[in-house]
Amino acid sequence: MAIQDDFTIDYVNKRIYHSSGTTIYTVNALYSYLQNTFDEPEQMDDPIPMSAQTPTEYTLINGWFMNEAREGSPSRNCFEFLKGGAVKTDGQNGEIQILTLSSSGYTNAVATDIGKTVKDDGADTGPLLDYDNTKRKWWIRSSSTIASGSTMTITSGTGAGTASANSSTGEQLWANIYTLGSIEEDLTAPAGQKQQIYIEQNGARIFSGTEWWPEGGESATTRHIDILLKVKEAGVEIDGAQITVFLRHYQSQPTESNPADLYDHFSIDLSSGGRNAVPLATANDLNNTSYQSTVSGYNDITIAFVNGTINYSAINGSFPSFQTVTGSSSGATGIVLKQTSTSGSGTLTLGNVVGTFQNGESISGGGVSATSSSTLTEAYKMPKAFEQGSEYNYSVIINCAGRPLSQVYEYLKYVTRIGSTFTMYPTIYPQGGPLYHTTKQGQLYIRAHEDTQTTPTNTFSPVKASPFGTFAGGKFFGAQGVWIENMAASDIQNFQLIDSDGSTRTPPNKQSITITNLLSDDRVAVFRTTSGTTINKAMYTAGAGNNTGNTTFVVNESIAVDTPASGVIRIVDTSDTTNTREKRYTYTSWSGSTFSGLSPALDRAYTQTEDTAYVPFIDTTASGTSVSVTVIYTTDRTILVRVRRYTPTAILPFETTGTFGSTGYSTSAIRTVDSIVS
Numbered sequence: 001m002a003i004q005d006d007f008t009i010d011y012v013n014k015r016i017y018h019s020s021g022t023t024i025y026t027v028n029a030l031y032s033y034l035q036n037t038f039d040e041p042e043q044m045d046d047p048i049p050m051s052a053q054t055p056t057e058y059t060l061i062n063g064w065f066m067n068e069a070r071e072g073s074p075s076r077n078c079f080e081f082l083k084g085g086a087v088k089t090d091g092q093n094g095e096i097q098i099l100t101l102s103s104s105g106y107t108n109a110v111a112t113d114i115g116k117t118v119k120d121d122g123a124d125t126g127p128l129l130d131y132d133n134t135k136r137k138w139w140i141r142s143s144s145t146i147a148s149g150s151t152m153t154i155t156s157g158t159g160a161g162t163a164s165a166n167s168s169t170g171e172q173l174w175a176n177i178y179t180l181g182s183i184e185e186d187l188t189a190p191a192g193q194k195q196q197i198y199i200e201q202n203g204a205r206i207f208s209g210t211e212w213w214p215e216g217g218e219s220a221t222t223r224h225i226d227i228l229l230k231v232k233e234a235g236v237e238i239d240g241a242q243i244t245v246f247l248r249h250y251q252s253q254p255t256e257s258n259p260a261d262l263y264d265h266f267s268i269d270l271s272s273g274g275r276n277a278v279p280l281a282t283a284n285d286l287n288n289t290s291y292q293s294t295v296s297g298y299n300d301i302t303i304a305f306v307n308g309t310i311n312y313s314a315i316n317g318s319f320p321s322f323q324t325v326t327g328s329s330s331g332a333t334g335i336v337l338k339q340t341s342t343s344g345s346g347t348l349t350l351g352n353v354v355g356t357f358q359n360g361e362s363i364s365g366g367g368v369s370a371t372s373s374s375t376l377t378e379a380y381k382m383p384k385a386f387e388q389g390s391e392y393n394y395s396v397i398i399n400c401a402g403r404p405l406s407q408v409y410e411y412l413k414y415v416t417r418i419g420s421t422f423t424m425y426p427t428i429y430p431q432g433g434p435l436y437h438t439t440k441q442g443q444l445y446i447r448a449h450e451d452t453q454t455t456p457t458n459t460f461s462p463v464k465a466s467p468f469g470t471f472a473g474g475k476f477f478g479a480q481g482v483w484i485e486n487m488a489a490s491d492i493q494n495f496q497l498i499d500s501d502g503s504t505r506t507p508p509n510k511q512s513i514t515i516t517n518l519l520s521d522d523r524v525a526v527f528r529t530t531s532g533t534t535i536n537k538a539m540y541t542a543g544a545g546n547n548t549g550n551t552t553f554v555v556n557e558s559i560a561v562d563t564p565a566s567g568v569i570r571i572v573d574t575s576d577t578t579n580t581r582e583k584r585y586t587y588t589s590w591s592g593s594t595f596s597g598l599s600p601a602l603d604r605a606y607t608q609t610e611d612t613a614y615v616p617f618i619d620t621t622a623s624g625t626s627v628s629v630t631v632i633y634t635t636d637r638t639i640l641v642r643v644r645r646y647t648p649t650a651i652l653p654f655e656t657t658g659t660f661g662s663t664g665y666s667t668s669a670i671r672t673v674d675s676i677v678s
Contacts, residue, residue: 003023003029004037005020006019006021006025007033007078007081009037013129014047014049014064015064015066015067015130016064016066016067017076018078019076020074021074024080024081024215025082026083026084027056028052028056028058030050030082031050031052031058034048035048048061049061049064050064056086056274058088059087059090060088060089060091061090062091063091063096063141065096065139066079067129068130068230069131069137071111071133072111079174079229080212080227083176083226083227083228085176086174086176086273086274087174087228088171088173088174089172092170093169093170094169095141095142096139096140096169097126097141097145097146097168098137098233098234099137099152099163099167100136100163100164101137101152101162102161102164103136106136106160107158107159107160107161109138109154109159110158112157113154113157114127114130116128116156117154118140118142119152120144120150122151125142125144129141138159145166145167145169147163150163168233168234168235168236169234170236171235172234173230175231175241175273176226176228176229176273176274177225177226177227177229177268178225178227179245179277179278180280182283184261184282185223186249186258194220196211196223196249197213197224197247197280198246201231201238201242203440205441209419223247231270231271240269241270241271244265244266244267244268245265245280246265246418247261247264247265248264248265248418249261249282254289254290254291256286259284260285260288260289261283261288262282262284263282263465263466264281264282264464266280285465285466287406287410288413290407298407298410298414301401301403303396303398303412303424304351304396305395305424305427305437306394306397306427307350307376307378307427308377309377309379310363310372311345311346312348312372314345315339315341315343315344315371316343316368316370319336319339319348320366325348325366326364327355327357327358327361328362328363329358329361330357330358330361331355332354333353333355334351334353334357335352336348336365337382337397345373348370351397351425352425353376353425356376357372359372359374360372378434378437379427380395380427380448381449381481382395384397384485387508387510387565388561392499392505393481393501394497394500395448395460395481395482396468396483398412398468398483398484399485400485400487402488403487403488404487405471405487405491405495408476409466409470409471412466413466416466416467420441420442420443421441421442421443422442423439423440424439424442424445425439425440426438426440426445426447426448426450427448427449428449428452429451430452432453433453445467447460447461447462447467447481448481448482448500460479460500461479461502469482475494476494476496478496480500480502481499482498495507508632509633510632511630511664511665512664513631513664514626514627514665514666514667515618515626515627515628515666515668516625517668517669517671518622518624518626518627518643518669519625519645520623520624521622523622524621524622525619525620525641527642528614528639529638529640531638533640535614535640537572537612538572539557539612539613539614540559540612541557541609541611541612542608542609542610542611543555543556547602548602548604548605550602551597551598551601551602552598553571553587553594553595553613554594555595556593559591561634562632562633564631565589565631566587567615567619569584569587569598569615570583570613570614570615571583571606571611572612572614573607573611574610574611574612575610584619585598585602586598586599617631633661633662633664636659637660638658639665640656642655643655646677650673650674654669
């Protein structure tokens with residue numbers, strides 16, 4: 001077929017439309033066809049429709065119109081069947097009106113309405129050139145503005161409705177984009193599962209699921225595209241003529257031999273029109289081989305975007321981790337990421353906020369409620385810290401639900417794949433402010449925080465291959481502002497993060513001390529030593545205020561970072577010469593120089609600087625075949641291991657020394673039966 005068979009010229013209405021075929025032509029081919037047609041004697045009385053500025057830049061002139069709505073079969077949208085150049089208009093301003101009609105009472109226009117006169121409250125305006133019933137949009141050749149609220153009909157036609165706003169007029173621009181680069185092809189995939197490039201414009205995926213590219217569709221030999229895209233309408237750029245081109249391929253059943261791909265995207269400003277290269281590069285992702293049907297089941301993973309803080313005047317406890325809460329009067333919802341107190345007044349940090357929380361309403365969830373004393377103050381980051389580490393800011397808090405990071409990674413790719421409508425809640429800092437949070441589909445998500453100010457306060461670097469972070473060598477590398485927690489114990493060190501301010505953060509080196517070959521009820525202890533088998537019982541000296549009945553114990557020194565998060569503290573009353581001078585207490589937590597949650601409460605007052613205390617790595621009764629503790633490694637520690645058992649069957653006391661080093665420590669108790677004890 002030739003171009004003259006697929007494009008039709010309507011001389012009466014000065015319009016060009018696509019009338020048949022599926023061939024995609026260059027704009028130069030259309031221009032050449034028009035020039036060849038309009039130099040014929042019969043057309044010498046007609047104005048020329050198109051001029052050329054360069055081999056890739058063309059202008060629709062003399063009031064000529066090209067149809068762009070996707071109505072009919074084949075589509076009348078000329079621009080879907082063109083490539084290789086840009087088209088702008090010169091002469092439509094004040095001559096062609098673009099009108100949007102209300103949904104209420106709208107009657108679809110039909111193909112035979114084109115060319116018929118449109119009436120504005122009964123008065124003739126001009127012929128209908130094009131229509132889009134989905135958007136309830138008409139193109140009318142008229143020099144007069146049509147007022148909002150006007151009743152619109154078509155003489156001897158079908159379409160009708162009420163203008164929802166004043167009509168607009170002005171020039172149009174269709175820029176040309178084409179992709180290049182190395183794309184991992186998946187041409188053997190079943191129909192509907194091949195790579196599909198898609199485009200975000202003005203916050204939405206355009207032509208979602210009905211993209212006409214790539215050329216040849218399922219039979220295409222390449223995924224690259226070469227298309228025209230409207231970026232200016234009625235003299236106004238659509239979202240500043242900015243678009244983002246995506247390629248995020250995650251087939252439904254990837255395998256080791258045909259895994260899902262690493263992602264890519266590219267943002268570009270098309271305000272200059274012309275022909276624009278869009279580089280895209282994808283490759284096999286060997287860490288993404290699980291079926292979508294499997295990964296979709298990992299939805300116990302929570303992705304929470306920091307959206308702001310709200311004050312409360314009263315609260316009746318502690319919200320469960322990642323608890324969803326609801327405002328009693330507003331119906332607003334959010335996820336609690338932090339609270340500053342469990343009674344009295346304080347502040348909640350909320351994520352994934354939907355709606356507007358009200359001052360004075362009850363915010364409740366998980367059996368806990370708080371009375372708000374403010375509305376939401378927008379924020380895009382909150383402090384988080386590794387165990388016993390310094391706090392740094394993060395913007396997305398991910399609860400891994402105890403899953404391995406390999407599964408977490410696949411889930412994060414799943415919710416950002418093509419077609420994903422999973423809701424993200426990123427924040428935006430626009431020029432002139434204020435900061436606000438919005439929603440974005442997963443398939444369009446790029447980063448946790450956008451700063452579009454002329455002088456940005458904080459620019460987040462995107463990770464194109466996978467927007468929440470990548471995975472390599474069994475390790476997760478988070479994107480800027482992404483914090484992860486509650487991962488599988490085997491992965492507590494297998495990640496690296498970048499805080500919201502752009503600094504790389506690595507988790508502490510947590511190592512285990514493990515004693516094996518045990519039986520339930522074995523007594524097990526691992527002490528720090530000063531040398532040989534001498535236990536270091538003076539690790540700390542008592543601070544002030546350690547009084548009878550206290551459930552805290554304060555020491556003068558900073559507690560060693562490699563102290564177990566919870567365990568046993570032994571306190572020595574150095575002035576007591578009896579066998580009660582040393583008392584054993586369990587503690588639930590520690591911070592700075594204070595051990596908290598002591599049980600039992602202190603049975604005496606301890607003398608400041610005189611009395612001492614020490615904390616074994618392990619001090620417990622076994623409940624199984626092994627005992628283990630995981631602590632932060634800071635430096636090598638000499639240790640003494642003891643295992644004792646009197647209850648049947650008694651064993652001779654086992655004792656050995658060793659060193660807890662950067663790779664941990666493990667030993668197996670020797671169980672020699674004590675045949676003499678009775």
